[in-house]
Amino acid sequence: MGDQDLHQTLGDLLEIKSKCNNNSSRNLFWKKLLEAQAKMAEKGGQKHHSHSATKKTRRTPTRNNTLKMIKRRRARRAGQGGSRRSTMIEKKVRTLKKLIPNGNSSVGLDGLFSDTAEYISNLQMRVSIMQAVVNALSNPE
Incomplete structure (x- = not known):
């Protein structure tokens, strides 16, 4: 849908809305609403904020969490990272043994x-x- 088609559709919607309700303040509201939706559609639905307005969502790791991450890295390097997978397999085998x-x-x-x-x-x-x-x-x- 091109830019001109979008504006034509916007105009058609405003015309239909004005025929249904002759209240001018309401028409202004609908016009602004539809224009805002058209702008959002042109941008791909993404809101653009300045960098200072964004919030920091990730917490800083505590000493305990940092130590855990280091231990996990060392375990992966040592080849022990698959222990969780092997425990899951063993658990499933035990469950299967109980069923049969x-x-x-x-x-x-x-x-x-x-x-x-x-x-x-x-x-x-x-x-x-x-x-x-x-x-x-x-x-x-």
């Missing part, structure tokens, strides 16, 4: 995954059998 019957036996990850796949297929078979029983009992022929 006889999952507490020590069979390793491969065995756990194959037991999980077998358990899921057994559950699917049970559901299909139950659906067949329900269909057979609900349709007496």
Whole structure:
């Protein structure tokens, strides 16, 4: 939408508004409002403030936080940064072991995954059998 199209649309809206309400102070309000919206659309919707008017949003780190950041950096450099990821994986494996019957036996990850796949297929078979029983009992022929 070009600049001229925008002004034409603005003029059309003002004309419609003036026909609906002949109150001149209201028309002035609508005109200013629509002009402000047109300016915002031209700027891409961004407000421009002077540098002095912006607020500092980030807090300065305390001594304790600074020490934590340094420890994290050192841990990453030493190759220990993946400990959080490994703990999350271990937690998910423990949860999976709790969900699977006889999952507490020590069979390793491969065995756990194959037991999980077998358990899921057994559950699917049970559901299909139950659906067949329900269909057979609900349709007496």
